[in-house]
Amino acid sequence: MNIRSYYLLLIIFLGCMSFAREAIPRLEIIEIDKGVFLHKSYSQVEGWGLVSANGLVVVNDHKAFIVDTPWSDRDTEKLVDWIRSKSYELLGSISTHSHDDRTAGIKWLNNHSIPTYATTLTNNILRDKGKAQARNSLEGNENALANGLLEVFYPGGGHTIDNVVVWLPKHQILFGGCFVRSRETEGLGYIGEAHIDKWPASAEKLLTNYSNAKIVVPGHGAVGDVELLRHTKYLAVKASSKAEKSIAKVLSE
Numbered sequence: 001m002n003i004r005s006y007y008l009l010l011i012i013f014l015g016c017m018s019f020a021r022e023a024i025p026r027l028e029i030i031e032i033d034k035g036v037f038l039h040k041s042y043s044q045v046e047g048w049g050l051v052s053a054n055g056l057v058v059v060n061d062h063k064a065f066i067v068d069t070p071w072s073d074r075d076t077e078k079l080v081d082w083i084r085s086k087s088y089e090l091l092g093s094i095s096t097h098s099h100d101d102r103t104a105g106i107k108w109l110n111n112h113s114i115p116t117y118a119t120t121l122t123n124n125i126l127r128d129k130g131k132a133q134a135r136n137s138l139e140g141n142e143n144a145l146a147n148g149l150l151e152v153f154y155p156g157g158g159h160t161i162d163n164v165v166v167w168l169p170k171h172q173i174l175f176g177g178c179f180v181r182s183r184e185t186e187g188l189g190y191i192g193e194a195h196i197d198k199w200p201a202s203a204e205k206l207l208t209n210y211s212n213a214k215i216v217v218p219g220h221g222a223v224g225d226v227e228l229l230r231h232t233k234y235l236a237v238k239a240s241s242k243a244e245k246s247i248a249k250v251l252s253e
């Protein structure tokens with residue numbers, strides 16, 4: 001092999017390497033109940049690597065509502081294309097807290113005149129971070145959207161101070177977002193803005209309200225049932241008692 005073709009091969013090899021590192025898997029859409037679709041999008045997160053995020057599309061009577069936008073403009077556009085390809089009328093989107101895996105597509109949706117929703121608290125956080133806010137602010141603790149197809153509930157702080165969950169009464173499905181941890185995880189995930197002291201009581205509230213949930217959808221990882229709420233409470237109790245112990249240790253020193 002002459003030196004020129006050697007370099008050519010090296011360039012191709014390095015090109016493939018960087019492509020492999022940066023390739024983001026395609027948006028996935030999976031029906032989990034009649035008229036309820038899980039959308040799964042991916043992103044590279046510093047310190048975590050490739051991470052997938054769950055959201056929903058809830059359809060009733062050919063009208064669709066998005067719960068959490070995909071993690072990029074590209075995948076938001078793909079999801080909207082998919083909704084339109086099914087001839088569903090897209091009524092809007094609700095974001096369950098301010099982080100990008102819930103809100104990255106808000107700007108794209110706003111630019112395409114699709115109604116976006118978030119709580120006032122989430123919108124205030126988005127405003128303070130200089131990010132696009134949802135056009136509609138939800139006040140109060142419980143809010144019905146799309147004629148009661150979705151109910152938004154604020155359990156109290158946990159993953160973040162603004163995390164809400166979405167209950168689908170017709171389907172008995174709880175979308176827990178990042179507040180709810182999947183069964184395969186033994187940690188609370190990103191806790192940079194978490195309220196670990198509040199998380200156990202907030203989780204207990206969900207267990208009380210939604211003990212009849214048939215399906216529980218976490219923000220990341222596999223879909224499960226009420227067991228995910230118990231698992232989340234267990235992880236939160238463990239983390240908060242550990243935090244209390246280390247505070248007590250510092251105080252006693």
Ligand SMILES: [Zn+2]
Nearest residue numbers: 097099159178
């Ligand atoms: Zn988050």
